Amino acid sequence: MPNESDEFDELLENLRPNFRCLKPLKEQLVDSSDPYPNGGEKEVSILFVNLYGVERLTVQMEVETRVELFNHYCGVMVEPIFNHRGTLDKYIDSTIMAVFNSPLPLENHALMAIKAALAMRDRLPEINSSWFPEEHHPLRIGIGINTDRVFCGNVGSPQGMEFTAVGHGVNVANHLSQQGQQYGCDILIGQKTYESCAEYVQVRERDSTQLKPEGNPFKVYELIGLNA
Incomplete structure (x- = not known):
């Protein structure tokens, strides 16, 4: 017999296609000059945002x-993605994944991902004040951004294909979104993301990290904000 948690997960699964339709991918691809219509490797900036404290x-x-x-949370969080010309890739439980520079070309995609992340951080108090006005430990988010060359294209079976981004660089972004709690911060960016827009952002260098067993150590930066 399904429990309440199973019922909740099923309801969320039914909701996700509705959010995905906020800006249908087909509409974005009309008149597109994307050189990778059928998929290929390209440099993108991947953003993951995790929600913490929701179960408690x-x-x-x-x-x-x-x-x-x-x-409400998803509506607030995806708006900055669209405002900064990113693509909503998928929902994974309470995690949101977005990609910048795929499927449509986007100049300064690392900076646009950073601006989206900062807007998400700015919007979180709106959710907490609406739902948990007297809570001393409200909802928190952890955001990770990584810039890398990954495969972008249709993935799946003939019965169900999904346009997405896959590769080590995607895993790094997801890893960063989970590491913020370790450093007591809410936005971590990878080394290449920082190098792509260093003149525009304020950061605090943290230590190096790596994903085992693959990959070399890379520097991690806490995103403070934009330069004035």
Whole structure:
């Protein structure tokens, strides 16, 4: 017999296609000059945002109320992605993945991803004040951005294909989004992301990290903000 958690997961799964339709991929590709229409390797900036504290804060909520909260959260978080010309790639539980510079070309894609992340951080208090106005430990987010060459294109089976980005660089972005808690910060960016727009951003260098067993150590930076 399914429990409440299973029911909640099923409801979220049913919601995700609706969010994906906020800006249909087909509309973005009309008149596109993208040189990789069928997929290929290209440099992109990948953004992951993880939501923390949701289980603790929603354990007493009805399933429908929890879905309403998730609905609100996703609506607020994806808006900066679209405003900065990114593509909403997928939802994975309470994690959102976005890609900048695929499928459509985007100049300064690393900087655009950074601006989207800062806008997400600025919008989080709006969610907390609406849902948890008296909570001393409200919802938190962890954002990771990595710039790398990865495969962008259709992935899946003939029964179901999905346009997405895959590769080590994607895994690095996901890793960074989870590492922020270790450093007590909410946005971490990879070395190439920083180097792509160093003149525009304020950062604090953290230590080096790596994904085992693959990859070499790389520098990690906490994103403070934009230069005035």
